[in-house]
Amino acid sequence: MVPIFTVVAGLLAAQVPDPPALGLVWEAPGGCPGRRDLVAAIEQRLGRAFAGEVEVEARVALHAEAPRYRLTLRIAARGRGAVRTLTSQRCAALVDATALLVASAARREAAASGAEAAPELPVEVAGEGEVMTEESSGVTTAAETVSPEHATGSPGFESVGPPVLAGAEEAELAGTAPDGRAAAMSVEGPLQPPAGPARRLGGLLRIQGGAELGALPGVSGAIMLAGGLLWRRARLELRGAFLTPRTEVRAEGSLRAFAGMAAVLGCARLGGRRVEFPLCGGLEAGGVRGVAQDVVGARAVTGRWLALVASAGVAVVVHPRVRLGAALEGVAGLLVPRFEVRDPGPPAGLFASSRVSGRLLLMAELRFRDPR
Incomplete structure (x- = not known):
C-alpha cells in the first residue's frame, strides 16, 4: 500500500494550470x-x-491636474x-473606452481569420467623461481617427455624434495602414460628457x-425683501x-404714518x-397706518392701499451667484x-397719500441655478 504521505505529497505537487493570459x-493606479x-x-x-484575438497593452497614469487619468493604449494583431x-x-471611463476599442478590434480580427463572429450587442456607456456606442454596421467610436502626421495636438473623443469608420480609417483603427504596414498614431484629448438638458428654472x-x-x-425710506423664480428670459x-x-404736521394736529405692502x-x-x-410690472396691496397726535380723542387708523407698479433697472454680475x-x-394708486380729523363741524384733512409715487432703489441679489 502506498504510504499516505506519498499521496499527499503528490497532490501538493500537482498544479492547476493558470487561465490563459x-x-x-x-496597469492602473489604486x-x-x-x-x-x-x-x-470586453x-x-x-x-x-x-x-485573445488581439494583444492589448493598457497603462493608466495619474496626474495631479485635470484631466486626472491618462491612458496609453496599444492594440495589436499579428505584430x-x-x-x-x-x-x-x-x-x-477609460475602462469603457478600452473595452469598446478592444471589442471592435477583436471582432474584425475574428472575421479576418474566418471565425464566425458573435452577434453584436448594443452598448450604451453614459456618465461623466465618456460618450460611446456600438452599432451593427461596424465600428463606431466617440472619437475621430486621425492620421499619424496630424496626431499631435489633434482633439480626440469630443464628438457626441460618433462617426462610423470605413476603408482607410477602419484600417488605421485596427492598427494597419491600407498597404499592410503598421500605423502608429496618438489621439489625445479629454472624454467629453454628453450635453445635458438645459436648465429651465432657477431662483432668486x-x-x-x-x-x-x-x-x-x-421722503420716506423703503426696505424690501423679494424671492422668485427665474427663466431664461x-x-x-x-x-x-x-x-x-x-x-x-398741520394746524389741526399732526399725523405719524408708516406702511407695509406686498407685491406680485x-x-x-x-x-x-x-x-x-x-x-417689471405687477400689483401691490397693503395698508398705511396713521396715528394722530395732539388731537383730542384721536386713534390709530389703517388705510387700505392698492396700486399698479412698474419698474426698470439694471443688474451687474459681481460673482456667479451675486448681482x-x-x-x-x-406706482399708480x-x-x-x-x-x-372729525370734530363737531366740517372734517379737516391731516394727510392723503398721493395717487402717483416713485421709488429709487439699490439692490443686492443672490441667484440659484440661473438658466442663463
Missing part, C-alpha cells in the same frame, strides 16, 4: 477598476468570451499595432432699499416692502449674462388712504 496587460473588470467589459461588448492616448476625469433672493416719495408724508417674484415712519411682479429679462436690464444693481419704480 489572453495577451492583455492592464482606485481604478482591475484587469478582471476590463475583461468583463466580453460584455463582444457577447462572448474574449479569446501590427496602433497606439492611442486618452484622458478623462474618471478612470472607469433679493434685498433692496432706497427712497420713496408719495405714499407717506415727505423672464422671472416671477413675490415682494414685501416696509416704508419707514414719517410725520405730517412679472419681469422681462433683457440684456446679456453679465449685465441685465429687467423690466448688484439699481431700479427706478413708479388705485386705492389710497386719506386721514382726517
